[in-house]
Amino acid sequence: MEENLNKHSNISAADLDRLTKEANEEATPSSAKIIWNEFKADKPAMAALIIIIAFIIFVMIASLFIDTPKMMETNILNYNAAPGSNGFLLGADTGGRSVGQQLIVGARNSIGIAIGLTIISSTFGICWGLISGYFNGYIDWGMQRVYDFMMMLPMTMMIIVLVTIIKNYNAVTLTLIFSIFYWEGTSRLIRSRTLSESEKDYVAASKTSGTGSFKIIFHEIMPNISSLIIVDTTLSFAENIGVETGLSYLGFGLPLQTPSLGTLIANANDPNNITQYWWTWLPAALLIIVLCLSISYVGQVVRRAADASQRHGAAD
Amino acid sequence: MSLVEIKDLKVHYPIRSGFWNRVTDSVKAVDGISFNIEAGETYGLVGESGSGKSTTGKSVVGLEKVTSSSIMYKGKDITKKANRKSLDYNHDVQMIFQDSLSSLNPRKRIEDIIAEPLRNFENLSKDEEKLRVLQLLDIVGLDADALYKYPHQFSGGQRQRIGVARAVATNPKLIIADEPVSALDLSVQAQVLNFMKKIQREFGISYLFISHDLGVVRHMCNNIAIMNRGRLVEIGTRDDIYNHPLHIYTKRLLAAIPETNVNDRAKHRANRLAVEEVYREQQDKYYDDEGKAYPLVQISPTHSVALPEDVAKELILKEGEVQA
Incomplete structure (x- = not known):
């Protein structure tokens, strides 16, 4: 083969470096560069990205300096202190606890759980969907029956029951409990795209080239549905912030002594707080709105970057 | 001995229906066909769409699960996955796809696409591999700057040539060409076809050339098989098929080739109408009660036709008179 090719081609080992360099110069930009260009073309999305990153970094660092048990101690003298009084920047709640500090620690807890939940449930859901869709047949049938069973369980009720059964739970166990129930939507979405994708000729070409099944799934098919994966992951991140805050609002989320955005919003259950002491619940509500909006803006930009026909950014 | 021997290839798809979703019937995409591919030749497989040509090709390359058959290569039956693996079958048998765009992964660079079979079947160092890809390009x-580009940055003809480069990368013995030029315009068709012929001469590759374009097949193939409704209706050399067709389906296909000679327009039209007339009147003579083709009958060392023996003899006599 070696001589055979050399006989028919003028290219020899000596030309390798020069030709590679030539080819490199003509190459298309990387996807990271494309995404960055897309952000530069869309100012609101750029602002959203900066808000998200700056806020997450601020919350993560600031919460290190806050002594949570001390912060959660009740202090009757500061009962519903107004913003700016007694040294409370954002006021204090009914227990005399600083709303500002609770907001920082609560946001860290809520965002941390949302990130952990998104990573675990999306990874699992994507793998489940890809494998189920690619192999088809009996494997698909079995995996989809497991999916059907999980979908049949009443999700919120199961989480509440699990939370009551497990004695000592914290943020980590709570994340794991959520993860059991939140991979299904992703897996079904990914499966449907994988089904159509694995019928395409490039998959057949990979098979005839002798590539193994799992390499085809994760190196050939997955990059081709990456735009779907990215959009689904960003949207489920925004949604997952709501999952934890929602349950904490109902009182089944994090334990009482651990603040979260949900427990802060739960202050609004009291009519007095809604009418007079707005500072106990409004900041947390605004924060969630701003965060979720920003995330969906960023998600849109990433989706556009993944689809060449929708791009706004300079092509260079 | 032939390179690949296909015996009684059957590919049936089940039809499920009813409350219990049981198999009630089957679509017989390919229904018992046999032929041999010799080393270094181009074997043409011709038929209308839906006649099972592509399914046959995919079965030979190992992409389709066959219902029952034996496909012998190097004395082993490659319809079994274990045998394909132990022979490194796809090192020797590759495929060129019809749709050049969908057969190249849009997320991969040309270098990775062409190097894929090399990475799987040959242990090359990074530099050797890159050199081989450059030589194939x-x-x-194609120029070296194609190396780091993506498939959508090429024209249809260029993409099809990338597909050819990938197929010949491991220096295979047989390439299944599934309508390789039907998606290309005429000038590019000629370019790709001549190029495939050139490679065949230089590397000694066999092709299984699947097409519905009889002009292209005449240009490329030594031996031709005509396929209709999942069965072979006529096998023969180029001369047998184009100059002495016996089955009515072959005659209809040949009559459908457009003629550009304007002076003989009326004659061609009359000829086409005559063939169509015969088809309409004598259909039951050429097909059995279920509308399927009959088993093949050999009428000369190279030529077989799917007809009952008496009809075949009668036809040969008539053809002989016409020729005399």
């Missing part, structure tokens, strides 16, 4: 007439 050179052979198919």
